[in-house]
Amino acid sequence: MRIFSGMRPTGKLHLGHLFGVLNNWIDLQNKGNDCFFCIADWHALTTEFQDTKSIEPNIREMLIDWLAAGLDPKKSTIFLQSQVKEHSELYLLLGMITPLGRLERNPTYKELKQEITDRDLSNFGFLGYPVLQAADILLYKGEAVPVGQDQLPHLELTREIVRRFNNVYGKTFPEPRALLTQSPKVNGVDGRKMSKSYGNAILLSDSEEQVRAKIREMVTDPKRARRQDPGDPDTCNLYPLHEILSTQKTIGDVRKGCTTAGIGCVDCKGLLLPSLLAPLKQIRERREEIASSPKTLDRVLEEGAERAHKIAAETMKEVRKAVKLHG
Ligand code: TRP
Numbered sequence: 001m002r003i004f005s006g007m008r009p010t011g012k013l014h015l016g017h018l019f020g021v022l023n024n025w026i027d028l029q030n031k032g033n034d035c036f037f038c039i040a041d042w043h044a045l046t047t048e049f050q051d052t053k054s055i056e057p058n059i060r061e062m063l064i065d066w067l068a069a070g071l072d073p074k075k076s077t078i079f080l081q082s083q084v085k086e087h088s089e090l091y092l093l094l095g096m097i098t099p100l101g102r103l104e105r106n107p108t109y110k111e112l113k114q115e116i117t118d119r120d121l122s123n124f125g126f127l128g129y130p131v132l133q134a135a136d137i138l139l140y141k142g143e144a145v146p147v148g149q150d151q152l153p154h155l156e157l158t159r160e161i162v163r164r165f166n167n168v169y170g171k172t173f174p175e176p177r178a179l180l181t182q183s184p185k186v187n188g189v190d191g192r193k194m195s196k197s198y199g200n201a202i203l204l205s206d207s208e209e210q211v212r213a214k215i216r217e218m219v220t221d222p223k224r225a226r227r228q229d230p231g232d233p234d235t236c237n238l239y240p241l242h243e244i245l246s247t248q249k250t251i252g253d254v255r256k257g258c259t260t261a262g263i264g265c266v267d268c269k270g271l272l273l274p275s276l277l278a279p280l281k282q283i284r285e286r287r288e289e290i291a292s293s294p295k296t297l298d299r300v301l302e303e304g305a306e307r308a309h310k311i312a313a314e315t316m317k318e319v320r321k322a323v324k325l326h327g
């Protein structure tokens, strides 16, 4: 199956990225799918256009995390969006058939515009964000798109654009479907959505000491004020990590111990730590190895762009013909 997905280069990744999407990508890759993973630097520009200096280091840090976590450039095509210019051409053409009102009603657009108040986001590029995302996916005729829940509105819009394109110009693109992870959602240390901007994230690059300290301060069931109060794993911020990382036996023990006040939150965190620290240690070690050879990173992107470009150029030939354009 042709898999396509991408991330904006936001720098160092956290556990939310790992369990929410990245592990899903690695799984799909290792099951032998034909995977394309795109670092969407033009997408970063839609909001960071005034201050672009962090984009480059953010690309680097994110790529290091991808590779350290297990994305493999021998199996997957890993590339930088701006190195494959066809993305911009298809974006332009898709823009012609995308109704303006549909973009203005996009829930993600409305939310972000309210959330981000330190910048003026009334630029054309930001409104067109999901059209560029549609172009990303369609250039490679992606059939399945592993993303987080928050991307579903964008996927829906991509499907609408496909239907319209195929209607107007003849069947060209498949309708991609979203692939969500089965993993429970992990929150940040303070119980809100894990996000670097909230300062509540556990990063893949954190040292063992940092991870221990963050788990120590992690908010648990807020109603469990004293050790002798029974807790409720289903309202606890830590429990999802057990569900993801611990053995069935430990998960059972934790649930029983928590609801009967047999164990305290400190014990519970102690039960989690080894199964969290081990995979992070592996990622950290690989991170160091990769970071020490910047040439490798350049080569990954170069080869990725070359492979991506081949497919993208073929698709654009077909698209230009469908639209009846020269070239
Ligand atoms: N919008 C996605 C995000 O914020 C990133 C992205 C860009 C993407 N292009 C894509 C995701 C294509 C899936 C497919 O994470």
Ligand code: SF4
Pocket: 220, 221, 224, 231, 232, 233, 236, 237, 238, 239, 254, 257, 258, 259, 263, 264, 265, 266, 268, 269
């Ligand atoms: Fe959460 Fe564990 Fe404390 Fe229960 S015992 S509230 S599951 S940390």
